[in-house]
Amino acid sequence: MSxxxxxxxxxxxxxxxxxxxxxxxxxxxxLSVRFGSREILKDLVCSLRGRAIGLLGPNGAGKSTLxxxxxGFYKPSSGSARVLxxxxxxxxxxxxxxxxxxxxxxxxxxxxSAVSFVQMMAELSGLPTEAALERAHEALFCVGLAEARYRxxxxxxxxxxxLAKLAQAIAHGPKLLILDEPTNGLDxxxxxxxxxxxxxxxxxxxxxxxxxxxxxxxxxxxCEEVLILNQGRIAHYxxxxxxxxANKRFLELELYGANGDFTEAVEKLGCECATTANRLKMILAxxxxxxxxxxxxxxxxxxxxxxxFRRDTLEDIFLKAMES
Amino acid sequence: MAVYRRSYTSYAGPxxxxxxxxxxxxxxxxxxxxxxxxxxxxxxxCFFYPLLCLILIYLAHNLSFLERLEANQSISIDNRFFFFFxxxxxxxxxVLTAFTGPGLISPDIANGAxxxxxxxxxxxxxxxxxxxxxLVILLSQITWMPGLVLFAxxxxxxxxxxxWDHLWIAGSLVLSSLIWIAILSLLAMALSAWVKWRxxxxxLLLAVLFFGAGFxxxxxxxxxxxxxxxxxxxxxxxxxxxxxxxxxxxQSMTSAxxxxxxxxxxxxxxxxxxxxxxxxxxxx
Numbered sequence: 222m223s224x225x226x227x228x229x230x231x232x233x234x235x236x237x238x239x240x241x242x243x244x245x246x247x248x249x250x251x252l253s254v255r256f257g258s259r260e261i262l263k264d265l266v267c268s269l270r271g272r273a274i275g276l277l278g279p280n281g282a283g284k285s286t287l288x289x290x291x292x293g294f295y296k297p298s299s300g301s302a303r304v305l306x307x308x309x310x311x312x313x314x315x316x317x318x319x320x321x322x323x324x325x326x327x328x329x330x331x332x333x334s335a336v337s338f339v340q341m342m343a344e345l346s347g348l349p350t351e352a353a354l355e356r357a358h359e360a361l362f363c364v365g366l367a368e369a370r371y372r373x374x375x376x377x378x379x380x381x382x383x384l385a386k387l388a389q390a391i392a393h394g395p396k397l398l399i400l401d402e403p404t405n406g407l408d409x410x411x412x413x414x415x416x417x418x419x420x421x422x423x424x425x426x427x428x429x430x431x432x433x434x435x436x437x438x439x440x441x442x443x444c445e446e447v448l449i450l451n452q453g454r455i456a457h458y459x460x461x462x463x464x465x466x467a468n469k470r471f472l473e474l475e476l477y478g479a480n481g482d483f484t485e486a487v488e489k490l491g492c493e494c495a496t497t498a499n500r501l502k503m504i505l506a507x508x509x510x511x512x513x514x515x516x517x518x519x520x521x522x523x524x525x526x527x528x529x530f531r532r533d534t535l536e537d538i539f540l541k542a543m544e545s
Numbered sequence: 546m547a548v549y550r551r552s553y554t555s556y557a558g559p560x561x562x563x564x565x566x567x568x569x570x571x572x573x574x575x576x577x578x579x580x581x582x583x584x585x586x587x588x589x590x591c592f593f594y595p596l597l598c599l600i601l602i603y604l605a606h607n608l609s610f611l612e613r614l615e616a617n618q619s620i621s622i623d624n625r626f627f628f629f630f631x632x633x634x635x636x637x638x639x640v641l642t643a644f645t646g647p648g649l650i651s652p653d654i655a656n657g658a659x660x661x662x663x664x665x666x667x668x669x670x671x672x673x674x675x676x677x678x679x680l681v682i683l684l685s686q687i688t689w690m691p692g693l694v695l696f697a698x699x700x701x702x703x704x705x706x707x708x709w710d711h712l713w714i715a716g717s718l719v720l721s722s723l724i725w726i727a728i729l730s731l732l733a734m735a736l737s738a739w740v741k742w743r744x745x746x747x748x749l750l751l752a753v754l755f756f757g758a759g760f761x762x763x764x765x766x767x768x769x770x771x772x773x774x775x776x777x778x779x780x781x782x783x784x785x786x787x788x789x790x791x792x793x794x795x796q797s798m799t800s801a802x803x804x805x806x807x808x809x810x811x812x813x814x815x816x817x818x819x820x821x822x823x824x825x826x827x828x829x
Contacts, residue, residue, distance in 0.1 A: 295827065324660045329658060344566075
């Protein structure tokens with residue numbers, strides 16, 4: 222048996238890739254993809270290193286094309302790209318051994334039970350038969366299809382088929398999970414379940430995720446970094462984690478009994494303010510804390526009815542990117 | 546590891562060698578194939594004629610029985626016997642292919658499963674090889690393998706002299722079967738890749754052979770030529786088989802022409818497969 226089985230070289234490389242934070246998950250260097258006369262992706266340059274990366278964009282922006290190019294399905298017309306440090310032109314096979322892919326459309330093998338399907342896919346990724354069977358059961362338990370794992374895939378509902386696709390993507394223990402519109406066609410509760418599951422997988426810290434979606438909520442709920450594509454170009458790059466931290470300096474107050482004194486006092490602390498009716502928006506200056514605002518309000522007998530950390534939502538970021 | 550574990554775990558165990566991945570596809574496809582009772586019954590049926598041939602070979606060497614029948618001249622085990630054997634088994638191979646072939650690739654394409662195969666360290670060539678191996682091994686089991694068994698039985702009964710004189714028949718059995726298997730496999734897979742519905746793909750396979758033959762004859766009759774035979778797959782195969790079994794049937798086509806035509810057929814089928822068997826179609 223030992224002669225028929227290679228050493229787990231790929232697995233070792235996986236660990237190395239994950240252990241080295243300096244290696245970007247995706248590194249695009251002027252990547253362009255052309256189908257005939259149409260240029261689908263245009264000179265993309267970026268380096269993504271997050272644990273969960275969101276690919277956002279309107280329909281036809283080039284998200285799926287980018288994923289398919291990274292997987293080696295399409296050849297780049299110019300430029301280059303690296304996935305986990307491997308060149309997509311020369312190391313396609315290696316990249317595919319490190320990646321788990323959940324395609325956007327229906328993808329299954331009819332007249333096959335879910336467990337056989339996932340086992341076969343794991344075997345095609347290089348797992349020995351026994352290990353593949355064990356991993357198939359585990360993956361199906363993990364995605365919540367344990368009870369239905371012996372049923373034929375053709376009898377599954379749309380939500381179950383999505384979960385089966387997720388199971389086949391994680392069964393072989395990839396280092397990078399690429400999810401193309403994972404919540405497509407799911408009802409709200411199934412969508413919630415899927416997002417929670419993706420979050421759990423991300424939090425396991427054993428793999429990195431690239432989530433491609435046109436649903437802002439999905440990306441906002443799961444991703445740390447967002448790359449927004451529009452018409453084949455990078456419209457915006459945003460590190461959501463950093464933005465969330467930065468946005469803690471943005472405050473929105475609803476006041477009762479306020480007059481110009483209060484705003485002046487706050488501005489004297491170095492904060493930028495904008496007043497609308499009984500609302501006050503401000504950016505806290507360095508060294509100023511929320512309790513200072515409360516103190517000033519108490520001194521001037523101003524009641525603060527509501528205080529929000531007003532941050533740009535992903536929707537704001539997305540809309541700005543589309544406008545620009 | 547426990548199968549009830551609900552959280553994601555990575556895999557750091559051993560991996561199988563890259564060359565063995567096609568065998569995975571072969572194993573699963575074959576298992577799926579024999580789940581059909583009709584398929585299994587048809588496969589078993591394909592062994593009836595080899596069994597009959599085996600009995601005939603035995604009878605041909607059983608002098609007392611032949612004397613009783615006074616038919617010692619009627620059963621002759623020679624190149625014509627094996628040529629007839631390969632003709633019968635060739636027809637059965639075609640019928641088996643018509644049932645089996647269309648189900649190989651078309652379900653994968655209809656259900657969009659190709660990206661799932663090709664997002665793994667598994668190439669398109671390995672996919673085609675894995676699927677083709679199902680047909681190649683299945684058809685081998687009913688053509689040249691029983692043919693060689695018959696040859697071996699005849700050799701053991703007829704003696705070394707006969708074996709030495711007729712050794713070329715063994716080569717012809719294998720070669721003629723492999724050509725037919727290659728043509729059938731490529732044709733079935735190409736049609737299976739282009740036609741999503743399994744039944745339609747099966748019907749098309751029948752049409753290529755029967756309508757092809759009819760169309761070829763029509764061309765020959767209308768244009769008063771013999772070039773219509775180039776699109777008649779059965780005629781091409783028969784030309785090559787008669788050449789391989791050294792039987793003179795006065796064919797109007799030379800074996801070189803038939804070989805060339807078959808190679809063109811194979812090339813077209815391969816081009817069709819290359820065009821269709823890919824993760825996603827590129828719309829230019």
